Amino acid sequence: MKYIDEFREQSLAHKLAADITAEVKPGRKYRLMEFCGGHTHAIFRYGVQDLLPSHVEMVHGPGCPVCVLPISRIDQAIALASGEDIILCTYADMLRVPGSNQGSLNKARAAGADVRMIYSTQDALQIARDNPDRQTVFFAIGFETTTPPTAVAIMQAKQEELSNFSVFCNHVLTPAAIRSILDTPEAVPLDGFVGPAHVSTVIGTKAYECFAADFKKPVVIAGFEPLDIMQAILMLVRQANEGRHEVENEYARAVDRDGNLKAQKLMAEIFKLRPSFEWRGLGEVPDSALAIREEYKAFDAEKRFSIEWKEAKEIRGCECGAILRGRKKPLDCKLFGTICTPDNPMGSCMVSAEGSCAAYYSYGRFRSAA
Amino acid sequence: MSRRYVSPLNLKHGCVDLTHGSGGRAMAQLIEDMFVKHLDNDWLRQGNDQAQFLVAEGRMVMTTDAYVISPLFFPGGDIGSLSVHGTINDVAMSGAAPLYLSASFVLEEGLPLKLLDNIVASMAKASKESGVPVVTGDTKVVERGKADCIFITTAGIGIVPEGVDISGDHAQPGDVILLSGTIGDHGVAVMSKRENLEFETTIHSDSAAMHGLVADMVRAVPGIRCMRDPTRGGLAATLNELAGQSGVGMALKEADIPFKPEVRAACELLGLDPLYVANEGKLVAICPKKDAEKLLETMRAHPLGQDAAIIGEVVEDEHHFVQMQTGLGGNRIVDWLAGEQLPRIC
Numbered sequence: 001m002k003y004i005d006e007f008r009e010q011s012l013a014h015k016l017a018a019d020i021t022a023e024v025k026p027g028r029k030y031r032l033m034e035f036c037g038g039h040t041h042a043i044f045r046y047g048v049q050d051l052l053p054s055h056v057e058m059v060h061g062p063g064c065p066v067c068v069l070p071i072s073r074i075d076q077a078i079a080l081a082s083g084e085d086i087i088l089c090t091y092a093d094m095l096r097v098p099g100s101n102q103g104s105l106n107k108a109r110a111a112g113a114d115v116r117m118i119y120s121t122q123d124a125l126q127i128a129r130d131n132p133d134r135q136t137v138f139f140a141i142g143f144e145t146t147t148p149p150t151a152v153a154i155m156q157a158k159q160e161e162l163s164n165f166s167v168f169c170n171h172v173l174t175p176a177a178i179r180s181i182l183d184t185p186e187a188v189p190l191d192g193f194v195g196p197a198h199v200s201t202v203i204g205t206k207a208y209e210c211f212a213a214d215f216k217k218p219v220v221i222a223g224f225e226p227l228d229i230m231q232a233i234l235m236l237v238r239q240a241n242e243g244r245h246e247v248e249n250e251y252a253r254a255v256d257r258d259g260n261l262k263a264q265k266l267m268a269e270i271f272k273l274r275p276s277f278e279w280r281g282l283g284e285v286p287d288s289a290l291a292i293r294e295e296y297k298a299f300d301a302e303k304r305f306s307i308e309w310k311e312a313k314e315i316r317g318c319e320c321g322a323i324l325r326g327r328k329k330p331l332d333c334k335l336f337g338t339i340c341t342p343d344n345p346m347g348s349c350m351v352s353a354e355g356s357c358a359a360y361y362s363y364g365r366f367r368s369a370a
Numbered sequence: 371m372s373r374r375y376v377s378p379l380n381l382k383h384g385c386v387d388l389t390h391g392s393g394g395r396a397m398a399q400l401i402e403d404m405f406v407k408h409l410d411n412d413w414l415r416q417g418n419d420q421a422q423f424l425v426a427e428g429r430m431v432m433t434t435d436a437y438v439i440s441p442l443f444f445p446g447g448d449i450g451s452l453s454v455h456g457t458i459n460d461v462a463m464s465g466a467a468p469l470y471l472s473a474s475f476v477l478e479e480g481l482p483l484k485l486l487d488n489i490v491a492s493m494a495k496a497s498k499e500s501g502v503p504v505v506t507g508d509t510k511v512v513e514r515g516k517a518d519c520i521f522i523t524t525a526g527i528g529i530v531p532e533g534v535d536i537s538g539d540h541a542q543p544g545d546v547i548l549l550s551g552t553i554g555d556h557g558v559a560v561m562s563k564r565e566n567l568e569f570e571t572t573i574h575s576d577s578a579a580m581h582g583l584v585a586d587m588v589r590a591v592p593g594i595r596c597m598r599d600p601t602r603g604g605l606a607a608t609l610n611e612l613a614g615q616s617g618v619g620m621a622l623k624e625a626d627i628p629f630k631p632e633v634r635a636a637c638e639l640l641g642l643d644p645l646y647v648a649n650e651g652k653l654v655a656i657c658p659k660k661d662a663e664k665l666l667e668t669m670r671a672h673p674l675g676q677d678a679a680i681i682g683e684v685v686e687d688e689h690h691f692v693q694m695q696t697g698l699g700g701n702r703i704v705d706w707l708a709g710e711q712l713p714r715i716c
Contacts, residue, residue, distance in 0.1 A: 001635055010625075010699045045643075047700015119567060226698050342708030363702040369689045 007225030008046065016230040017051040023237045024055040031057050032236055033326055034194040035178060037064030037354025038224045044363035046226040056233060059188060060356035062177055062281055062324040063196060065142040066093045067348040067355045070278040071312035073170055074099035077139045080168060080307060081105060081113040087131060089124040090139035091146075092117045093352045098345060100312045105139075121153035128157070128165035137301045138167045145198040147171045147290065148263040151270040154292065154299045168301040169292050172277065174199050175207050176288030180279070181325060182215045188326040192236040194229060195221040197251055204259025208247045216245045223251040270296055280314075280348055281324030320347035323356055330360040331368055337361060379403050384483040391477070391511030404487060405507060408494035409473075413505035421470065421505035426529050433460040434525035442489065442519060445559045446574030447650070449522060450492035455579045455650060456601070457524040458502055462581040463597045463653065465536045465588045466528035471497065474508040476521040489520065500579040502526070528581075533592045540595035541616035545684040546662035548655045550583065550669055551576070551677040553605050554633040557647030562636070569639075573632050578651035583672045587655065590668040596656040604646040606704045608654050609692045619687020622694040622704065628677045646707045656684060 024030060034040055040060045043049060049058060062068050078099050081088035088105070095106045095117060109115040114134075118124050121138060128136035140150045150167060157165045174196055181187065195208055200221045208219045218239035222232035232250045239246060249255055270293060277289030292300040301307070314321065318340070319333035330336045330349070340346035342358050349355035353362070376399055389396040406414050413421040437453040447455075454471065461468040473493065477486065497504050504524075559575040561567055580599065588594060596616070600608035605627070613620050629644055637644045651674060657665050662680060669675030682694075692704040 001631055001638065004635075004638060008697055010697060013698045045696070045702060046698040047696045047702045048698065050700035051698070342705075358708070362705040362708065366689070366691050366693055366701070366703050369691070 004225070007223070007227045009227065012227055013051055013230060016227065016234060020056065020230070020234050020237060021053045023234060023241065024053050025241060028055060029057060030055055030191045030237055030240055031059055031189060032192050032194060032233060033059040033061045033181070033190050034229070035061035035063040035174070036196045036199070036224075037067065037352065037356075038197060039194055039222065039229055040064070040356050040359050041354050042224050042226055042229060044359040047363075048226050048229055051230070052233065056237070059190065059326040060323070061181070061326060062279070063143065063174065063199075064349070064352050064354040065146070065172070066097055066352035067320065067324060068172065068177070068279045068281060069097070069141055069170055069348070070280045071099055071314065072278070072309060074105075075103070075310060075312055076307045077168060078103050078105060078108045080137055080139075080301065080305060081108050081115050082111075083305065085134045087114045087116060087127055087134055087136045088139055089116045089118045089127060089136060091141065094139060094141060096345065097348055097351050098315075121149045125153055125156060125162065125165060128162050132164060134164065136165050137305075138165070139170070140167050141170045143172060143174050143196070143199050144202040144267075147267055147271070148202065148260075151266045154270050154296055155266070157299050158296060163298070166299050166301040166304050167292065168307075169271070169290060171271065171290040172279065173288050173290070174203065175211075176285050177279065177282060178208070178211055180282045180285045180288070182211065182217065186327070190217060190326070191240045192218040192220070194232045194236070195219045195247070197222060197224045197228070197254070200251065200255045200259065202260045202263050205247050205249050205255060205257050207259070212245050212247045218245045218248070220248045221251050221255050223254065281321040315346045318347040320349045320357075323349050330357040333357070337365065379483055381484050381487050386477045386479060386481040386483065386486065386511055388479055388511055388513070391509060397509065401509065404483075404490055405509070408490045409497065409504045409507075410494075411503040411505065413503065414507070419506075423470065423505070428532060429530040430527055431461055431464045431466045431530060432525065432527045433457060434523060435460060436521060436523045438518065438521050439560065440518060441560070441563045442485070444563050444575055445571075446556075447577035448489060448492050449520060450489035451496040452577050452650060453522040453524045454493050454496035454500060454502070454504075455577050457526040458500055458579040458581055459599045459650075459653070461526040461528035462579075462584040463536070463599055464528070464530055465534040465584060465594065465597065466530040467585060468500075468502045468526050468528040468581050470505045470527055471502055472506045472525045473504045474523045475510070476517050477509065477511045478517040478519050479511060479514040481519050486520065496579065500581065502579070502581075531588060531592075534588050534594070536594055536597050538596050538598065538612050538615035539617075541612055541618050541656045541684045542595070543618055543684050543686045544659055545595060545656050546659050546680055547609070547620060547622070547682045547684065548657070548662065548666060548669065549605065549627065549679055549681045550580070550653045550655070550675045551651075552628045552630045552633065553600065553649055553652060554637060554644035554647035555630060556650040557604070558633050558636045560648075561640070567640075569636070571632060571636060573630065573636065576649055576651035578674055580651060580653055580674055583669065583674045584653070586668050586672050587665060591657055591661045591665045593661060594655055594657045594665065597653055599653045600649050602648050603707050604644070604648055605654065606645040606692070607707060609704065610706050612654070612656065613690045613692055616684070617690065619685045619690055620682055620692040621685050622682035622692065624694050624697045626679055626681045628679050645704055659683075
């Protein structure tokens with residue numbers, strides 16, 4: 001497969017691994033956080049850590065859109081879906097995320113709610129067009145990667161005057177989450193970040209320049225292929241050794257400094273910043289999420305339906321919060337592999353393939369068994 | 371002028387209705403003019419509620435499988451051919467030669483007769499090509515909305531050659547794991563036609579009856595220990611099943627597993643792992659190391675085994691993990707599928 005196999009090539013991987021090993025200083029630890037679940041998944045799926053020297057420790061970040069959505073928002077989606085004459089559309093992973101009392105959209109569907117898995121916001125629009133007598137709600141989640149398609153759908157709905165379509169908006173912002181991880185007294189010590197791949201195609205590398213400067217942390221934007229990640233690790237180790245803290249771009253084939261200006265403009269047109277938003281694991285994070293602007297409020301499910309907000313509690317013993325902050329690893333959680341498994345997830349990190357618990361369980365648990 | 375006193379089935383515009391399952395003349399006509407017409411053989415023509423045949427000496431195997439696939443027609447097959455191939459394969463995975471099939475149909479009211487005719491014709495073609503007749507059957511019609519167009523259940527029986535003893539719990543450390551060809555073709559072909567997901571592809575389902583390949587294999591290496599076709603859940607599920615049944619681990623090499631580039635590309639695009647994608651014309655075999663080369667050669671000599679490969683070996687492991695050395699050179703588990711395999715969103 002052209003442009004894919006090149007980035008998974010074993011001999012190049014071994015060469016990069018040798019370069020990293022030659023670069024690390026004896027006796028020094030390099031704690032690097034890969035922010036994105038996409039990176040976490042790739043590291044486990046390809047066994048990247050088997051090639052790295054023991055000096056490099058990868059800390060898994062909170063960049064899994066399914067994992068960071070708080071239980072209360074899942075509960076709200078379940079309540080919405082259970083309403084009369086409502087079709088709730090969402091991306092597949094959301095169906096399995098546990099809400100309060102072990103509820104989930106999957107279970108709501110089994111109980112009769114009309115919940116539909118979609119691949120694109122265009123599918124949600126089409127469902128709305130095909131069912132003019134019912135309300136179609138798109139349960140929108142995700143970082144900056146999935147936000148522009150939601151914006152396009154809202155814009156189209158307005159143009160078409162599609163009065164039975166609305167969006168339950170839960171889009172969140174990457175830079176605010178990184179700041180939240182760094183800007184706390186109990187912050188986990190980190191030597192640098194492997195920066196987001198797809199998110200950065202939209203927001204560009206300049207979005208990370210303030211962290212590199214304010215927190216003196218190197219950031220290397222990297223693609224999701226294993227060699228991308230290894231190259232980024234090498235670049236981060238070099239920056240750490242040289243005492244630099246810059247934003248570098250390993251993923252130059254897709255990302256530039258400015259990002260996708262058209263997408264940014266569209267997002268700014270449709271969405272505004274929420275003053276604060278609750279993240280699973282990170283708690284309330286200021287300026288970290290998007291809401292739909294007044295001009296488009298006709299398409300805002302939160303305005304159209306009265307969605308009751310109830311405080312929801314995490315499952316007792318679940319360490320998703322600390323794991324999402326990089327403070328704990330999956331094996332530090334008592335529930336991991338005992339009552340929390342991919343088939344019966346208790347916490348959100350076990351649901352999505354991009355969650356670190358699921359990645360560790362599905363690909364890496366032989367390490368602890370050995 | 372001769373009169374049949376029954377108007378012919380309206381294949382052009384007719385639909386299945388509840389009378390086709392009510393035991394009256396309409397049902398008799400549907401059976402005669404559709405099922406018996408296509409699947410024709412001596413047993414069916416007897417018109418009994420059961421088929422009678424002589425029992426051979428030796429060990430017999432029996433299996434049954436329900437087919438509920440959507441869409442009904444996909445590149446390289448349809449629910450009819452699949453319901454024949456799938457059950458023949460389940461019989462054959464014991465090393466047995468399949469003898470007879472049964473077929474029972476649950477039809478949804480409103481199903482166009484033309485569609486049903488195409489499906490039954492396709493079953494008949496698959497059955498004739500395989501040399502395994504459908505000797506008895508049943509039809510039920512349910513109200514609209516109580517089924518999804520058509521569900522087919524087939525059962526099959528076969529006879530195991532002497533000296534062959536294949537079972538999922540026979541794998542031993544040191545044994546070699548063979549795969550008969552490229553994986554993921556069926557699942558990707560079906561997905562390419564799913565609503566909401568339609569994409570252009572040249573990939574065809576690998577749906578095929580493998581008893582011919584199996585016959586060659588057990589003749590060459592009667593000591594094959596395990597054999598299974600990796601259908602739902604893909605290669606990953608099959609290997610985990612066998613590892614669990616036999617109480618062993620497995621060590622695979624990703625680089626040795628054959629994939630079609632188009633299948634890999636489609637999976638890449640959809641965020642799927644081809645190890646978990648369904649197959650309908652591939653098998654996994656486990657045999658003692660000393661027989662592996664001979665078995666591989668035999669498989670490759672058969673049209674359905676041209677791309678056969680040795681993909682790994684059985685190892686001791688109290689956790690029964692299926693582990694794989696990745697193409698990159700690292701290690702990972704090839705786990706059971708959790709939930710459904712779904713396209714990723716980010």
